[in-house]
Structures are given as C-alpha cells and as structure tokens.
Amino acid sequence: MDIIVEKLYFSYSEESILNNVSFSFSDVSTIAIVGASGSGKSTLLRLLSGNLSPTAGDISIDGVSPKKNTSLGNISFMFQDATLMPNLTVEENVKLPLKLKRNKNFDFALELIEKVGLLPYKDYLPSELSGGMKTRVSLARTFVTKPKLILLDEPFSALDVKWKTALYKELEILRKEFNATLLIVTHDIQEALLLSNNIIALNSKGKLLEHIKINSKLPRVFNDNAIFNHQNDYKKIRNLILEN
C-alpha cells in the first residue's frame, strides 16, 4: 500500500494542529506515529480516514483520496476506547460493519470472534465484558471487512501489560493473515517499537520531526528483549519529543 502525505496543514478555526507534514510510505506493513498529547496524532489519523478534510495539502492512499478509500471499504479504524454498540452482543457488534456494507459473510465474523478467543462470549453485551475483552471485540470488528489499511488510535492505552502483550500478538497475527497495512498513533514509544517497523515522530506543534526505521522481525513482545534491542531508537525518539 502506498501512502503519500504532502505539505499537510490542518487547523480548527484559528488553532493550528498540523503544520506542513509530509511523508510517504510504499509497500510497508507497519507504521507508528508518536508524539506528545496535542501533537495532532489523532487528527492525522482522522485525515487519513477521510473523516476530516485538510486545510491545505494532499493525502493519497494507493493513488486515491482517503474518502474514496473509506467508501470502498479499504480502511478500518480502531478507536481509543473499544467503541462498541452497547445495545448489541459481541456477535452483533462484529457483524455490524458487514450489515452496513450489505455483506452477508457472517460466518467470517464468527471465525474472527473465535480467533480472538471470544466465541463462548458471543452472546454477551459489552457491559458484561472486561476492558481487554472489549478491545478484542473491537479488534475482530476491525478486520471483519478485510481492510487494506488499519488505522489505530491508541486502542491499547487503557489496558494492563498482560492484555497488551496478548493483543499485540493477536493484532500482528491478524495483520499478517489479511496482509493489511497497520498505522497506529500512540504516545507510548515502547508500543510503537513493539508494533511497527516505521516510526514517525511529531512535535507538540504538529510538525514532523523524523522518520525512524526499525529492522527486526514482528511480532515483538515484551519478553523477547525487543525494547532492550532498540534502546538507541527509544532514546532517540524520546529525546526528539522532549526537545521539541
């Protein structure tokens, strides 16, 4: 998948959020955008999904606009909270995107629920699930439309280390299986190092600071010294964010 962002600006009324952000990726599988709170990471994600339009600049995903990609079903989004429909069961939540897209492949929804280990809970309402289980439902729903690009807005930020470790692995397995490109925004440098091969850092003024490439095999997990192996990258990104 080719993602090209050119001279991107975005502002809410007078407040400038993103300033002249440019980057391009061709045939990469995982990208992480890191930055402090208020650096415009989530805004950038919403511009990439087509939900917001840039004040100036261009975004192209595989040669077409984000809006077009979204309407074609090429993009999926995983939110900071699980964003489940409270009135629907686990199964109905995962099936919802298919229903909206008039896709009758409901067996695939059940297959995904099984893959994330929630088949025994398929008739449960979100209010009956733990935070980690809700994120798993959200993960299954994200993949149910077989998207080419998955945008993740800090979906694991509220989870403990145990759930995070399990979900990082599940995410990478599903991403590989469906050959999707993953683009995650996070303020957690460690998470970025564990989940992606390409990291771009934004400063607090919404300006792109650096693009860092990580060359080791995914999935990386907490217990395989991933962070230890990438100490220098970690320090570099942390210093970039702190100094800017």
Added chain:
Amino acid sequence: MKNLKRNIIYLILIIILLIVWEYQSKQSNTFRLLLSSPSLIWDYFQNEIDILTKATLITFVEALAGLLIATIFSFLTIILCFFNKRLMDYVLPIMIFSQVIPLITLAPLFIIAFGVGLKSKIMMAALICFFPIFVNFNNGVKLIDKNIHEMMYIYGASTIQKIKHLYFPLALPNIMAGLKIATTLSVIGAIVAEFNGADIGLGKNLFLAAKRLEPELMMTSLILSSILGGLLFISIVLIEKKIGKWYTK
C-alpha cells in the same frame, strides 16, 4: 424480597390513609362535602359504574390517540432532521418558542376549531405530548459517543442505516424518558380539553362535579384519571423492559 417489603409498607400506608379519611369525613360535614369518604365513593362507583367506565374509556382513547399522534409526528420530524441536519437549526427554536405559550390556554381554541367531539381532545393531547418526546429524542441523539458516529462514517452507513442502527437504538433511553413524561401529559391534555366542552369524559365529570358540588363524582373521576395515567405509564415501562434490555438489565 426488597420489593415485597416496600409494597407491604405502601399497602399499610394506604390502609391508614383510608381509615383516617373515612373517620374524618364522619366527623366533619365540610370535610365530607369536599372530599367525600372512601365508603361513599365506593358506593357511588358501584351505582354509576356504566357511566364512569364509558367516561374513562373516552378519555383513555383521547389520551392514547394524542400520545400516538405526538409520537409519530415527533419521530417523523426528527427523521426529517436526520436527512437534513440544518433543518434542526430551524425546527428546535420553533419547538422551544412554542413552549412559551401555556398550551392548555389553547384548549378553547381547539374546541372552536375541531368541535366538542373527540378530535379537539386528541389534538390537545397530541400538542401537549409532542415537545417532551421530540426534545428527549434529540437529546438522546446528541449524547451518542462521537466515536460511534465516526465508526458509522468509516463503514459507510447511509442515513437510513444510521436511523435504524444508531439513532433509534442508542437514543432509546431518552426516547422512553420522553414517552413516560408524555403519557401523563396526554391524560392532562385530554382532561383539560374536556373541561372546555365535551359530551362525555373524565374532564367533563370533574367540571360538573365542581359545579354541582358532587364530591363522589369528583373523587371517582380523579381516581380513574390517576389510574389512566398510571396504566399508560406502566405500559411504556413494560415496552421499555422488552426493547431496552441492554440498559434496563
């Protein structure tokens, strides 16, 4: 167990109230002329059961029809606003402004416009019910999480799909709250319209009871109108329990 205990307490309180009421009416003629007594009311009810039942049914039909019309009309208006978001900017101020007028003062106008039959009472009940249903529905839609709206965008939901999968289900707690308020208002609307001219109905009974100083007629009509409001309210609660399991559980 907790409910049973509470209900027993209520029952005891009602029995005490009836005993005090009966006793007081026997002690004071003024009290009896004003509030009658439980035994006299019961006798009156048994003697006039046919007329009272008919009046209650008429008021019930007026209130229910008004409630249904208000529900349908407010749902249709808000659905139109879903298709054209800017329409709400025009509709809502009109709705709020309409509430400045004390709606019950329109009852005489409705009698003149629609006659003394059922139509004027139904219209009055509908008018009075419209606002709480509409405003509560609109508030429910406003309370839907921003991310859920965004999710609907990501999956390309059409307006019709959003109405079916998003607005109605997630605004349901507010819709039901609006309907609960509207049930009691519908009975008030019908009765107030009946005050201003009706062939039959609980409102007419209340009007005549005050004029003729008939406390038994007044109290039976009062109790029956309370039962009517209560039944409509309970029916909404039962519907809510059936369709809103996800939040009433």
